[in-house]
Amino acid sequence: MYSLKNDYSEGAHPKILEAIVKTNLEQSEGYGKDTYCEKASELIKEKLKNDNVDIHFLCGGTQTNLTAISAFLRPYEAVISANTGHILVHETGAIESTGHKVISVDSTDGKLKKEDILSVLKEHTDEHMVKPKLVYISNSTEIGTIYTKSELEELSYVCRKNNLLLYMDGARLGSALCVKENDLTLSEISYLTDAFYIGGTKNGALFGEALVICKDSLKEEFRFNIKQKGAMMAKSRLLGIQFLELFKDDLFFEIGKHENDMADILKKEISELGYKFLVDSPSNQLFPIFKNEIIEKLEEDYSFSLWSEIDENSSCIRLVTSWATQKENVIKFIEDLEKYSI
Amino acid sequence: MYSLKNDYSEGAHPKILEAIVKTNLEQSEGYGKDTYCEKASELIKEKLKNDNVDIHFLCGGTQTNLTAISAFLRPYEAVISANTGHILVHETGAIESTGHKVISVDSTDGKLKKEDILSVLKEHTDEHMVKPKLVYISNSTEIGTIYTKSELEELSYVCRKNNLLLYMDGARLGSALCVKENDLTLSEISYLTDAFYIGGTKNGALFGEALVICKDSLKEEFRFNIKQKGAMMAKSRLLGIQFLELFKDDLFFEIGKHENDMADILKKEISELGYKFLVDSPSNQLFPIFKNEIIEKLEEDYSFSLWSEIDENSSCIRLVTSWATQKENVIKFIEDLEKYSI
Amino acid sequence: MYSLKNDYSEGAHPKILEAIVKTNLEQSEGYGKDTYCEKASELIKEKLKNDNVDIHFLCGGTQTNLTAISAFLRPYEAVISANTGHILVHETGAIESTGHKVISVDSTDGKLKKEDILSVLKEHTDEHMVKPKLVYISNSTEIGTIYTKSELEELSYVCRKNNLLLYMDGARLGSALCVKENDLTLSEISYLTDAFYIGGTKNGALFGEALVICKDSLKEEFRFNIKQKGAMMAKSRLLGIQFLELFKDDLFFEIGKHENDMADILKKEISELGYKFLVDSPSNQLFPIFKNEIIEKLEEDYSFSLWSEIDENSSCIRLVTSWATQKENVIKFIEDLEKYSI
Amino acid sequence: MYSLKNDYSEGAHPKILEAIVKTNLEQSEGYGKDTYCEKASELIKEKLKNDNVDIHFLCGGTQTNLTAISAFLRPYEAVISANTGHILVHETGAIESTGHKVISVDSTDGKLKKEDILSVLKEHTDEHMVKPKLVYISNSTEIGTIYTKSELEELSYVCRKNNLLLYMDGARLGSALCVKENDLTLSEISYLTDAFYIGGTKNGALFGEALVICKDSLKEEFRFNIKQKGAMMAKSRLLGIQFLELFKDDLFFEIGKHENDMADILKKEISELGYKFLVDSPSNQLFPIFKNEIIEKLEEDYSFSLWSEIDENSSCIRLVTSWATQKENVIKFIEDLEKYSI
Structure with missing residues (x-):
């Protein structure tokens, strides 16, 4: 029996596992304050050609989504998502559990368009309704499609014009960016979105996602949110070293x-x-x-x-x-x- | 300028106001424990021909919906609502604010049908998705339509068979039950639903809704929820006396x-x-x-x-x-x- | 049997009730947008000698506390309260229900002092603990004591210096301000706190509290919070007219x-x-x-x-x-x- | 520089790491449904001499505490904890973030006693206060002390008599059970508590905690809670294999x-x-x-x-x-x- 069920059936890429083993006996600080997290963060910033971001390493996708989104929103603010969106369908109401509505927009290709967002804004007129505030997109999407550079630029533009946050779920960002037709870079994503995460779990790590916060006002005191949501790993070296390995030689x-x-x-x-x-x-x-x-x-x-x-x-x-x-x-x-x- | 904007532009029916004035100087217990709340509760039970219900008086509709629904559900359980549902559209995400997803079902007449519910159940297959648990209907609906007896019986049957709770928002139940074609009674509603509320605000009271909890397991310790949600009125005589007046002579x-x-x-x-x-x-x-x-x-x-x-x-x-x-x-x-x- | 159990056993002061009756048939806008709420708000601002505040009328004390405090805080921020504080003891965990810890400080006279606050700040050092952000005081306190002007000034100073919000629960503010020894004015409170509420329920109204938001950054989009917490009254004329009556002739x-x-x-x-x-x-x-x-x-x-x-x-x-x-x-x-x- | 700062500075015990490496290329089911989680669960049940428990593997302590406690309580129910309790002091209000108050009890040795619990119950008399429902203890405690068998029996007795749940945080249960004077067994804990967790992170695993749910009514649909809180690991083999290794030869x-x-x-x-x-x-x-x-x-x-x-x-x-x-x-x-x- 061979599984083509998902991209997390096996363990880690051998290079990653090797790095974990090699450093096993080192004593490190915990909770994201170890030197490997620090180095991985610096390395990713280099790859992003963007020094003005904060990077946090978390364990899984749902955890990253709920920690980030609940931190970014005020209580009455809501999320806009395609009807295929992972947070909308497959995270057991994790976002709602933190108090926020996720507004569903019908989409045939898993992607959100400018018109979808404007249409949601038009419908939400006053304080008897939630206030749409964050646009959630996945790249690649839950049905394997990817955003082109011009599509992301358009979304970014409409979000900034309307005071919306743009958040990209990058659980499968590795695959998305390596699609032949892809014309989007990691660096551009860091300038076009307000936050996004680089998925490790589905891209060769044992586990781990690197959340990149791009917008300054979202950075402040973010570590409180990580701890409160149970997402701060004690032996955080494990996260740092995996991402260091992933980005060291473009693995x-x-x-x-x-x-x-x-x-x-x-x-x-x-x-x-x-x-x-x-x-x-x-x-x-x-x-x-x-x-x-x-x-x-x-x-x-x-x-x-x-x-x-x-x-x-x-x-x-x-x-x-x-x-x-x-x-x-x-x-x-x-x-x-x-x-x-x- | 004359307003036909809603049914809460004016104050209370004169009989209700008179009763409030007449009893103004009486000293009463507070927080729903006064004799007027007690009498109103007994009177409504009589009208329901159903002694096996608990009745609580709250101030407004959104408050009643959020207090009841959040009390009835476990954290991962969700609500099914027509896309016109008041809780879905016009309560600023009050239900999500208590942690629960509201699943939207397209409806052209504001009503939910058996097939809508079965279809939602079919789509929600495992623990990666929320668990649909409570069916929210409004009678009359947000677009003025009403449920017939056989429609409510069918919903009730499909809910009980599938271990779902059936909750009716009765903000405009007075109008609904007095429609010429209506064949549903207050008593029948109390046997066919698990909880519902009888709206006062939009039916001649200054304010106030009577929440009727029909299902035994939902009754326990409900007053804790009322207090926690800020919905327990200090001078609760005001609620009791209004509902007493509304039901005394079938006002x-x-x-x-x-x-x-x-x-x-x-x-x-x-x-x-x-x-x-x-x-x-x-x-x-x-x-x-x-x-x-x-x-x-x-x-x-x-x-x-x-x-x-x-x-x-x-x-x-x-x-x-x-x-x-x-x-x-x-x-x-x-x-x-x-x-x-x- | 005569009750000295509380200050909300009877109805409303006759003048207030009369005003409600007199305007009963007028058609008004709802949800806080009626002319009475507007006039009451203007009148209170005059009494406060402070035009730079936002005033919202809500139904009850617990409701006001939970709506305001949950709106003012980010998810990991906490409240400091005396161990006698109403929110700490007698509101069924309403604040925690919105996600925020209430830190208890022992007090023998129901009041918080500068040292209490500094001591809490000293203990909360990093992101493994909640971040104390809002100081909750009651005036009069739950055991009948009142804050002097210099005490409030000191609290206000220590809060501003430490980037804390100062919130006063004024359920019994009427009695507090009329104590013979009191040297604090309504106006001063509006300059020394970031938000407070003027209690109606325990001071002669049928029900109602006037929340005064003094700090600019707390004002924005506050009505979304009111609606979401089920605290936006449909027939809001009732709230406006009561506060208009309370402040018109200094009732x-x-x-x-x-x-x-x-x-x-x-x-x-x-x-x-x-x-x-x-x-x-x-x-x-x-x-x-x-x-x-x-x-x-x-x-x-x-x-x-x-x-x-x-x-x-x-x-x-x-x-x-x-x-x-x-x-x-x-x-x-x-x-x-x-x-x-x- | 040598660290005696905590028990999670280094990686995993070599045997555990070896098992992870050895199975790295195997394809497994995810989300706790792999054969290693299953085997580890069976093995732990054997060690517990208790087949009537459900075992779930999660990543960290705060995550386990918040997932379990929020699943076990109704909205108005609260937790009793010693003032040294990890959830009370060092988890950034994670429990409150799920809506529940944690009631603090002063303790000089980090342990709760029968009298502490009875005293809290006595003070919480009605629906204006939270309802104490779950007793949280840590073994070893946050200050290194341990519960004797008779102490735990007494707590268990007082909890069952008063319809309270007894939950043990076992982040350092390994050390606790291996104290020379200890007279408590893993098996006894599973009969005396309603749920507890066996800590891996602080006892030689890379990460991971095994939550043991002993009380039947708490078991139902628990996996929905794990997923909703972002605590369901995709490559769950990692958790299963670590606990298998920990218990295989009593490591x-x-x-x-x-x-x-x-x-x-x-x-x-x-x-x-x-x-x-x-x-x-x-x-x-x-x-x-x-x-x-x-x-x-x-x-x-x-x-x-x-x-x-x-x-x-x-x-x-x-x-x-x-x-x-x-x-x-x-x-x-x-x-x-x-x-x-x-």
Whole structure:
């Protein structure tokens, strides 16, 4: 049984694990104040070509989203999210649990557009309604699509003009930035958004996300929020060293590229076998549509997520590649698919 | 300038005010423990033909909704509401502020159906999503429609079968129950829902809502919630005496009927002038569609809410009748409308 | 049975009730936007000799405290309160319910001192602890004592120097300001605190508190908070008109003075009968200590609160005078006490 | 510079790290549903001699406390804690952030007694106050003391009799259970408390705590809470495998014993040098009192926490031993101390 279910089925990239092992006996400060967190922070700032950001290392995505968003908003302020948004659908109401409404906007490609935001603003007119304040986007999105530079610039512009915060969930930012057609850089994201996070968990780390706070007014006393939400790691060296390793020799991008390369093979071959996709996703998540009987056969040797029912006879599944996915794995999958497709 | 903007523009029905004045110098216990609250509670139970309910008197609708719903749910449980639901749109995220997501269901008539609920349940499959637990309905709805007995029975059945709580916002329950076509009784509501409130503010009281908790497990220690949410009135005699007056000689229903009678005149005459309505509402809220130039003329002498834009040239407005609306007021409005319509 | 249990046993001062009745049929805007709220706000600003404040009218004390405090604080910020503080003890954790810790400081006279605050600040050193941000005081305190001008000035100074907010709960501010020894004015309070409320419920109104926000940065978008906490009254005319009446001809102070006069008689006569008090309170709450057998006899004709056990044989009770307490009532009480004391 | 500042300065015990490395390439289910979490859960149940518990693995202590406590309480229910309690002092109001008051009880030895609990219950009489519902204890306590079996039995009895929940924070449970005088077993704790957690972070793991829910009614749908609080780890294998390793060959207890052995040497030698301790702590935290000039000298080569000021000339410091503390380290410390003490 081989899993293409997600990009967090395996452990860490060997280089990362090695660094953890090598430093195991060192004594470090805790709670984000160790030298590895400090160095990782400095290194990421360099990569961002942006010294005017604060970087905090947290353990997981939901934790990062809820800690950041609840810290950034006043009680009556709300979030705008695409209807596919992870915080809207798959975080058990974590944002609402901190007191804030998440306003859903229908989207077919997982992305928010200028018009979506203006339309929400137009509907929210007075103090009998929540006040939309933060725009939540994911890059790549939950259905594998990515934002172009001009799309992000437009969102950034409309947010700043309307006094909204722009926050990017970068759980899969590594894959997004390594898409062939991508024209957006890490540095540009740090200038176009007010905060975003660089995902480690889904990009080769054991765990860990690097939250980058770009807007000055959001930085103040942020560590209080981390501690209060239970997100301040005692042995924080673990987070620092992983991100140091990810960015030291651009391992972060190497992994993103590898994930996409594996996905590209899958995508090309599945297409050539005549199958269609629910959405044209260029990153490490694919959404092919198969006959149910083929899916049943694939399930004998592969695990993956059933995404949605297309019609009586066919469904969409999600395939995800990771840092550990090997070319032989995807080729074997294609061969099996081909066999079942005859 | 005459207001048809809402049913809370004027003060209290004279009988209610008189009762408040008459008892002003009496010394009473406070915080809901006075004899008037007790008597009103007993009287309402009689009217409900249901002794197995707990009744609490609160000051306003949003307060009642947030106090009840936050008390009934565990942290990860969510509410299902029509997209027109007051808690979803017009209470500044009060429910989310207590930590709970409100799931929106599209509805064209303001009502929830069995299928809406089953569809939400089907989509919420595991612990990565909130758990839908409470179904919020309004009667009359925010767009003036009402639930029939068989509709409420069906909702009640699907809720009980799926271990969901059914909660009715009765801000305008007086008008709803006095609609000519209505076949639902206050008593039946107390057996079909798990909790509901009988609105006073929009039905002739100065202020006040009577929350009726029907399901045993929701009753326990409820007064702690009232106090914690700032909803326990010191001089609670004021609430008790108003509801006592409303139900002593069926003033509650007399007012509901009067509101509807006034709305019926408006509805009939506006129709006869050839105008259409956004929704066919049988209660005290009407949603006629006028040309914008007519609306502008009406605005010179009347205040009302602009509800929605229909097209470039015409809009829907909301007209609401109250206990204090006089026949001469609505006739004058019709005459003016007729004049402008030529 | 005559009640000296609290200052909210009776209804409203006749002048207030009369104003409510007189305006009952007028149509008003709702939700705090009516002309009476506006006029009352203007009038109070005049009395404050301070135009640079925002005034909002809410229904009750707990509601006002929780709405204001939760609006003023960021998630990790905490409140400092005397251990007798109403929010700490008697509001069912309303402040904690909005997410904020209330830090308790031992106090024998119900008042906070400069040293208390500095000591709390000294103990809270980093992000592993909450950040003390708002100092909550009551005037009069929960045990009837009042702040002098120099005491409030000192608190104000230490708060501003340490970037803390100073908030005064004025549930019984009327009585406090009318104490003979009082040297503090309403105007001075508006310059020395960042926000405070002027209590109506315990000072002759049917209900209602006037929240005065003095510090500019706390004013912004405050109405969103009022609505979200269920504290925005539909028929807000009721609040406006009561405060208009309270301040039009200084009825507010007349009532405060009357309450104190009645308490002074009680205090003087109880002392002359040889009894001691738990605390020397100059306002409308008294805490005499009686033998338990005397308390039992008093309970036959009077209701009051048992405050605390002093020893096996004696206890402290609380006596409260109100706008409606008549001289004959307190004289009768003294006569009865004298009779039982022989 | 050698650190005796805490028990989380170093990484993981080599056996644990080895197990993580060995399984790195295995594909596992995530979010606590992997086979390692399952096996670890089964193994711990065996050690507990208690099959009737639910075990969940979380990342850190604050996270575990806030997830569990917020799940166990209704909105108005409160926690009772010693004034030294970690949740009360050092978690940035994490419990209050979920809406619940933590009631502080003065304690000189860090432990709660029956009388403390009864006294809190006596003071909380009605719905104007929070309802005390959960008793929070730490073992070992924040000042290194431990509960005896009879003490825990008494607490358990008083809690069950008064319908309170008993929750034990076991961040340092390993050290506590390995104290020579300890007469309490892991199994007994699972029968005497309603929930507790077994700390990994401070007992040789990289990170991780095992929450054991003993009371049936607290178990239901708990995973929703974990996800909502951002505490559900994607690569949960990491948690499972660490606890599997800790309990497979009783490494957990081996580490606890080692920590205590190192602390015992320190304690004995410091005493023999004539120094006193703030509290007589038998576990891996020591609180010796030194002259400030000696502390300054020690600070040149050692890091540790300054705990409290004793008088002008002397202070209490905290020394903590860990799984990685070597005998040579503590002997060197003693030698240096001796040198400075002449």
